[in-house]
Amino acid sequence: MKAVQVMGYGDVDMLELVDISIPQPKENEVLVKVKACAINNTEIWMREGAYGTGSKSGWKPEGVNFPRTPGSDISGTIVKVGELVEETLIGKDVVLFPFTSSGEEGVEHISEDMAFIGSEYDGGYAEYVAWPADLCLDMPLPSYEESAVFSVSGLTAWHMVSQIQIKPGETVMITGANGGVGSLNVQIASKVFGAKVMAIVGDLSGEERLKELGATHVLSYKSKNLTQEILEMNGGPIDSVLDVVGDSLFSTSLQVLKKGGKFCISGSAGGQKTELDFRTLYLKHITMYGSVLGTKEEFKDLLQAVTEGKIKPVIDRTFPLDKAKEAQIYFKEKGKLGKILLLPEEA
CATH class of the missing domain: 3.90.180.10 (Medium-chain alcohol dehydrogenases, catalytic domain)
Structure with missing residues (x-):
């Protein structure tokens, strides 16, 4: 062969x-x-x-x-x-x-x-x-x-969303939202778990498509005022971040998270190492998750959601x-x- x-x-x-x-x-x-x-x-x-x-x-x-x-x-x-x-x-x-x-x-x-x-x-x-x-x-x-x-990207995305226990109406920021994991994160968070999704991408030409997938807002990481734009569009800090980018958006993620917010990472295409001021974590009571792949039961749940047309x-x-x-x-x-x-x- x-x-x-x-x-x-x-x-x-x-x-x-x-x-x-x-x-x-x-x-x-x-x-x-x-x-x-x-x-x-x-x-x-x-x-x-x-x-x-x-x-x-x-x-x-x-x-x-x-x-x-x-x-x-x-x-x-x-x-x-x-x-x-x-x-x-x-x-x-x-x-x-x-x-x-x-x-x-x-x-x-x-x-x-x-x-x-x-x-x-x-x-x-x-x-x-x-x-x-x-x-x-x-x-x-x-x-x-x-x-x-769906196998790797979908399982990874489903597990990420499950880990942070998104509730209907909460706001989640999704980095790399145009990629394989990111575009599925958008759909799973919004269409299955009922969250408001703030999608972060580089090129805004795909904005309408991402909104069709479930994004409430689509923003470019190239913006000089990204942190302020996120806070203004959400009317304040957000509940969670699903990140596949790593270093280049890490600081922004911590800034826009609310007290008691959750940060889940499953990729580092934008840099594998970063600087972290631990005071940000404990003063804001932020919970951090490392995530990759998921369980067989989650995979079955994912495939069922795909079959039902919730995820495309x-x-x-x-x-x-x-x-x-x-x-x-x-x-x-x-x-x-x-x-x-x-x-x-x-x-």
């Missing part, structure tokens, strides 16, 4: 299109013919070594074993099953829950042995992928492309599998709205 593999830590030139054997499913696994695989920051940062503090980087401290096929937002069709899996699953259209874990239900995402597809396992930048049968769930939508955009897929652009380098470069450009997809059958 055709696959795109990461040969080591580095730039996009570490991605190579290769011919490798189709994986054979183990006794509890199925073989999925990949129809679509969305791109996430996770596989780019894995390739760049951004998760590590030394020469090794990955979801586990020992680092990634190269070559590795990345890709974790996967939809496709089951075409073969392992010995212990019912053959009736053949032909089923599925999306993949993106990690394995021995953790108990509700805390599986923070288990020490959590292992991620596309990092610890070969993922969806390929024509086929093998994965445990119990981690393959029904596609929420008829379209492979539209169903592929937002796709910016698609690429054939053999254009994975171009797709990852495009992914890092500013001004997009929604997910970038790889389509193996178009290669």
Whole structure:
């Protein structure tokens, strides 16, 4: 089969299109013919070594074993099953829950042995992928492309919103609102949990689209008076912040939060390190959350909300599998709205 593999830590030139054997499913696994695989920051940062503090980087401290096929937002069709899996699953259209874990239900995402597809396992930048049968769930939508955009970004967004326990009518500021996680944060916070959403982006050309997704206000982080604009539009401090940007908007986030406010971060595209005056935290009684991925139960809740039409897929652009380098470069450009997809059958 055709696959795109990461040969080591580095730039996009570490991605190579290769011919490798189709994986054979183990006794509890199925073989999925990949129809679509969305791109996430996770596989780019894995390739760049951004998760590590030394020469090794990955979801586990020992680092990634190269070559590795990345890709974790996967939809496709089951075409073969392992010995212990019912053959009736053949032909089923599925999306993949993106990690394995021995953790108990509700805390599986923070288990020490959590292992991620596309990092610890070969993922969806390929024509086929093998994965445990119990981690393959029904596609929420008829379209492979539209169903592929929710696994990692959607699970991450759902868990972020759940962690800060948003209540109807509360105001939440969402940074990077035009991105994969951010655009889903907007929808989940507003359409599912009933919050007022203040979406922060760079380019205001997508303002109307973000309002269609549920944003009450859309502001540009380029504004010289962003803090004041947020406070004026909300009529005072806000309840919560959902952040995927990091350093560049951290100070603003703390300034606009109310006393007793909540700050949840799940990304640092705008800077991985920041300065923090601890007095701001304790004098304003701010609660901080670090967040990534979520639980299997949350994933099921997310897919149900998608099926019910409360959350809609937002796709910016698609690429054939053999254009994975171009797709990852495009992914890092500013001004997009929604997910970038790889389509193996178009290669």
